[in-house]
Amino acid sequence: MEKDCLFCNIVKGKTDTRFLLETDEAVVFKDINPHAPVHLLIVPKRHIRSINDLTDEDRPVVAELLMLGKKMARQQGVAEDGYKLLFNVEYGGGQRIFHLHLHLLAGKVW
Ligand code: AMP
Ligand code: ZN
Numbered sequence: 001m002e003k004d005c006l007f008c009n010i011v012k013g014k015t016d017t018r019f020l021l022e023t024d025e026a027v028v029f030k031d032i033n034p035h036a037p038v039h040l041l042i043v044p045k046r047h048i049r050s051i052n053d054l055t056d057e058d059r060p061v062v063a064e065l066l067m068l069g070k071k072m073a074r075q076q077g078v079a080e081d082g083y084k085l086l087f088n089v090e091y092g093g094g095q096r097i098f099h100l101h102l103h104l105l106a107g108k109v110w
Helices: 006-011 056-075
Strands: 026-030 038-044 084-086 102-106
Touching (some): 006 026, 026 056, 038 056
Antiparallel strands (some): 026 038, 038 102, 084 102
């Protein structure tokens, strides 16, 4: 956990962010500035900066994020129509919060 990391603080329940789902490894909550009618963030509990920092030990966490993406798409009713699962990686890739997260976006025509 990193003291000044927003997503670490959200994971620890230090904000009023409501979780749509929580597992041992990750939490899911709504993006505060949605880019689509459905825009969720799937966030590992452990602080990992970005995709660049993943190690072999993180394989189960990565699998969990993707499986939660699939599960939440179904729960949100967008699985059949389709959706995006997106990792922004580092500043040039659009990442602005440096705690790994998977975006689930759906509900509009791209
Ligand atoms: P990224 O650009 O990939 O780092 O995505 C960070 C995302 O976090 C953006 O889509 C923001 O809108 C979102 N965000 C920032 N602060 C919060 C917050 N307090 N609660 C929920 N989502 C947030
Ligand atoms: Zn963090």
